Amino acid sequence: REIVQDFAIQPHNTYNIDEIGFLVGLGASEKVIEVIRHPRQNGSLIYTNQDGTREFTTVIEGICGDGTPLEAPCIILKAKEFQSEWFKNLHGVPPRTLFGKSPNGWTDEKMGARFLKRNFGPDSESAVKAQEEYRLLIFDGHNSHVNSQFLSYCLDNKVIPLCL
Secondary structure, three states: OHHHHHOOOOHHHEEEEEEEEEEEEOOOOOOEEEEEEOOOOOOOEEEEEEOOOEEEEEEEEEEEOOOOEOOOOEEEEEOOOOOHHHHOOOOOOOOOOEEEEEOOOOOOHHHHHHHHHHHHHHHHHOOOOOOOOOEEEEEOOOOOOOOHHHHHHHHHOOEEEEEO
């Protein structure tokens, strides 16, 4: 509350971003135990049961304090290279959706910073009514948000970062 008062931040300049991961693929009878490091729990091990035909995908999204969603998300696929077939039928996908790739389908520092600059920045700047207005960006402590590139962008663009 102090940050909102000190910087006179309005609801239309308050944002929350978060990442969510999910498994994508077809079901099958084969089962495997997958051991992964949880990005939020200091790398602690998680054992998951999955069918062996699914891959992890991460989506980064954001919403404004006035209820308006950011125009486009970031979708991170497990891949070394993009394949053109993946992008043939994108009906209903927002035009400015940022697609990324990583070895495991998780977000990282680079993708978090790209989302901030390419999606959050332009979408949230349109709500700023006066040049001196600050924006508040609320996020979790995921390493894709807490790094020098991400925080430098915030400080250079009148974005107050608030890590929960």
